[in-house]
Amino acid sequence: MGFFEKKINNKIQPNSTSTSQRTNKSPTKYIKPNLQENIQIIKDSLGESSDIIIREINIGKEGSIKAAIIYTDGLTDTPSLQNFILETLMLDTKGTELQEKISPEQNLISVLKDFAMTVGDIKDLTDFDVLFTGLLSGDTVILIDGYKQGLIISNRHWVDRGVTEASSQMVVRGPRESFSENLRVNTALVRRKIKDPNLWMESKIIGKRTKTNVAVMYMNGIANDKIVKEVCLRLDKIKIDAILESGNIEELIEDAPLSPFPTVFNTERPDIVAAALLEGRIAILVDGTPFVLIVPAVFVQFFQSSEDYYQRADIASLIRLLRFFAFAIALLAPSLFIAITTFHHSMLPPALLISLTAQREGVPFPAFVEAIIMEVTFELLREAGIRMPRNIGAAMSIVGAFVIGTAAVEAGIISAAMVIVVSITAISSFVSPTYDLAIAVRMLRFVFMAIAASFGLFGITIGLIALILHLCSLRSFGIPYMSPLAPFNISDQKDTFIRLPKWKMFTRPRLINQQNMTRQKDSASAKPQPTKNEEYERE
Structure with missing residues (x-):
């Protein structure tokens, strides 16, 4: 035997x-x-x-x-x-x-x-x-x-989409790869960029029915230990049948679920996740989705693109200022037009006032109703373009907007000036590098239009004060949402409205990271020193 x-x-x-x-x-x-x-x-x-x-x-x-x-x-x-x-x-x-x-x-x-x-x-x-x-x-x-x-x-193997180009956060210069629906592929993409033993990962299983694998990644010694514990605590408290996408987790762990502004950042680009980890943030990867959550998130982070750090500082700063300007246009342009044409005619030059009055002659609706009609029509075209097949979606949106706008002006339903304002607003809303912030602006735009139609510029001013107070009251995992603007931190202004050169950015964000603040030794040692050609100087 x-x-x-x-x-x-x-x-x-x-x-x-x-x-x-x-x-x-x-x-x-x-x-x-x-x-x-x-x-x-x-x-x-x-x-x-x-x-x-x-x-x-x-x-x-x-x-x-x-x-x-x-x-x-x-x-x-x-x-x-x-x-x-x-x-x-x-x-x-x-x-x-x-x-x-x-x-x-x-x-x-x-x-x-x-x-x-x-x-x-x-x-x-x-x-x-x-x-x-x-x-x-x-x-x-x-x-x-x-x-x-x-x-x-463990010999798991199933067909997945693989590593493809990012579709929601396009760049002109920078890596083209994006996350896939495979959790292990996603963690490998981050590991390939950060080859540091201090990159730690904690695995969790969330969802009673789906048993979805979730990974929490952070840099040990850089990330704030209190924030790491808070993230793990909120994830452990999730008791739900199914987690099918990272948006399910975002909705369950965010600080202000009723606010239109997102307090959790999401991305499908590994380079953005790697940069956030090196700043002291925490990444939450969910199996079955290419979108990774990053916490804590602050307001100015939604205006930053990974491309800003791959090109010269002056170009990146100009483009970032353009994004802030486009945010203001997308939020306030229709409401300012409504307020001025309805209550404050004296603010316009006489020639422009005469031109606008002539355009509005025969238009049966007030400026607020005009703006509502055009904005709702454009939102319908935008959603239709997203849901339509990719080959005809963009063409349908452009042709639809052109045909409807031209026909509405010729029919005398909408003034030509209102079509111009709404078009500029729509273009400005596409400048935002993050989709979540653009959604918040689209929602608040209608609120400011209603306030402007009721109270004019005074109402817009009160609305802006209320908006700023709301933003200052938000927090993301204990971090003030408006930092480094409120509370104001002079050292972190190097990467807020403008981006200073790399050799000037030798510290990490102060509020987010409080352990290892130094990225490089000092600005003087990192500043590029031009070499001198002694033979050329002698000549």
Whole structure:
């Protein structure tokens, strides 16, 4: 009788300790020593689903030991299953070489785990909760008759979109790669950019039904430990059936869910995540989505693009100032036009006032109704262009806006000046590098239009004061949303409205990071020094 046959006779002899443990365990939670009973529990729990493959085999020197290999078709790497698992169990365990390397005190599970299996990630398995989570994630489960434990082998493999170009945050200069729906691919993209052992990652499983894998990444020694603990605490408090996208988590952990302004930043670009981690921020990666959450988030962060740091400081500063100017236009242009043409005619030059009056002659609606009609029409065209097929969506939006605008002016329903104002507003709303901030501006634009139609410039002023007070009251994981503007921090102004040269940005944001503030030694050592050509000077 071989070693495996001897172990099968001795493996289920109970002792006092194991008997007491069995009496406290749930009858269906823990794996049972009877293989057929375990297989039946798996079939009953999964409804005998056709994609759950259960392969029963005989192993051991004489094939007297019954075992089962269980995996999910489509989620498991079938070639590795056949080459490294089935071959090991069905061929290697019947030879004598493996038995000569082991001692009689070891059981079959330990033998397979320590000496036989030629796979990287292999763990012990004792309960059905872990079994179902791993099985439905693509792992392979091995159960052996007579043992109250099994093995779970990580050989997941499924078809994904792969690494493609970012579609929501385009740049002229910079990396083209973006995150995919595979969590391990996403963490690898970040690891490839930051090859530092201090880049730590904590894994969590959120969602009672979906059991979605979530990873929290941060730079140890740079990130604020209190913020890291707060992020993990908020994630641990999530008790929900399903997490299908990072937006589900964002809605559950953000500080101000009723505010139109986002307090959690999201991106699909690995370079933005790497830069945020090096500033002391924390990244939350969710399996099944290419969008990664970054916390804490501040207001000025939504005006920054990764391209700002890949080109010269003067060009980047000019473009960033243009974004702030476009934000003001997108928010206030229609309301200012309504207020001035309705209440404050004296502010306009006489020639312009005469021209606007002539245009509005015969228009049956006040300026506020005109603006509402045009804004709602443009929003409909924008949404239609997004939902339409990509080949015709852009063309439909442009043609629709041109045809409707021209026809409305010729019909005398809308004035030409209002079409110009709404068009400039729409163009300015596209300048924002982040979609979430553009959505907030689109919402608030209608509020300011209503205030301007009711109270004129006085109402707009009161609305701006209320908006600023609201922004100053927001926080993102304990960090003031308007920092470094409120509270004002002079050292962090180097990357707010303008971006100073790289050799001037030798410290990290002060409020976000309070541990390791220094990026480089000092500005003097980092400043580029032009080399002198001595021969040229002598000539």
